[in-house]
Amino acid sequence: MTQLARTSRSAARTASLALAALGTAAGLIGGFMAPVAAADDAAQPTYDNYVALGDSYASGAGGxxxxxADCDRTGQSYPSVIAAAVKAKSFKNVTCSGATTAEMAKAQGTNPAQLSALSADTDLVTLTIGGNDIGFTDIITNCVVGSFSDPTGSPCKKHYNESGSDAIDTRINSTASKLTVSLAYIRALAPKARVVVVGYPSLVPDDGKVCxxxxxxADGDVxxxxxxxxxxxxxxxxxxxxAGVEYADTYTMTIGHDMCQGEADRWIEPIETKLAPAHPNxxxxxxxxxxVYDQLLLK
Structure with missing residues (x-):
């Protein structure tokens, strides 16, 4: 837990977020972000019109x-916590499980394009996207299947490098280009908004340890x-x-709380779970x- 309490100032920031989250998310955040003396109210970020965009990691799938239900959107998602913390007067959460960068600008089933939630009045936007673009669910599945035939090797890595170069690296590069387009649309549709791209958490042990x-x-695929x-x-x-927008790191703070950890320390669900596999609980x-909140406090 010490990774999250980096300084006394950070602890004060944390307290504000924890207290704001109590009503919205049953106070779960207070369990590992212990409240301390309240920070100066004037230093706390507030936004009137918040729009949350993204995939299942933003929708809170499994919670x-x-x-x-169509989008696996839940009240314990990080956007819901942020909305309470920044005291948003208007909160449009259009995150949806399965979304790719394409669903920013086109309908996803009966759900309209996520970008349609933006307006000139929007003053805060968060976006977590890209995992589905690179096919992360299929990647996880292929890695599990490969482990049965070659548990001590790197069958998944071998599979994606059969052509002589890493196919996933190519997908990541393509996804990055698509993100640039999405961000340009966001800036055009919500010109006054503060835009934060939110990264993905640590899913497997950062030290590569097998579990x-x-x-x-397989051993080498972790x-x-x-x-x-x-x-x-x-x-x-x-x-x-x-693109001139911000990035919030969620990987560093979740190191040591990946899907391999015991139930008491695990913030990412394992492959076999009643919730959403390989997703944040x-x-x-x-x-x-x-x-995200720590990033918002930087300005």
Whole structure:
């Protein structure tokens, strides 16, 4: 827990977020972000019109209460926590499980294009996107299947490098270009908004440690998946900064709380779970909210 309490100033920031979240998310964030003396109210960020965009990592998939079953959108998502923390007068949460960068500008089933939620009055936008663009669900599935035939090797890495170059690296580069387009639209539709691209958390052990049978990845594929996570986040961060918007790191603070950890320390659900596999649980969503809120306090 010490990673989250980096300084006394950061602890004060955390307290404000924890207290704001009590009503919205049952106070779960207070469990690991212990309230301290309240920070100066004048220093707390407030926004009138907040729009949350993104995929299942932003929708809070697997959590509760369920707000929109079609999109796996729940009340314990990090946008819900942020909305309470910044005292948003208007909160439009259009995040949806399965969304790619394409769904920013086109309908996803019966759900309209996510960008349609933006307006000239929008003053805060958060966006978590890219995982579905690179096919992360299929990547996880292929890595699990590969582990059965070659548990001590790197079958998943081998599969994606059959052509002589890493196919996932190519997907990440393509996704980064698509993100640039999405960010341009966001800036045009919400010119006064503060825009924060929110990265993905640490899904597997940062040290590459194997944790079979609980998480069935081959020995060499744990570090491979870790690097996929990091490469995607780096691409998102680079494109955000190039577009003149902000990036919130949620990876660093979730190191040591990946899907391989025991139930008491785990903020990411394992492959076999009643919730959403390889997704943040309530603790993970609140940790992501902390990362976003800490970024909002920088200006």
């Amino acid at each position: 509760s209460p369920v707000i929109d 079979r049978p609980g998480v069935p990845f 570090s491979y998946l870790r690097d996929v996570d990091k490469k995607l986040n780096q691409a998102l961060a680079d494109r955000a900064r190039s 309530s603790w993970g969503q609140h940790a992501m909210a902390y990362g």
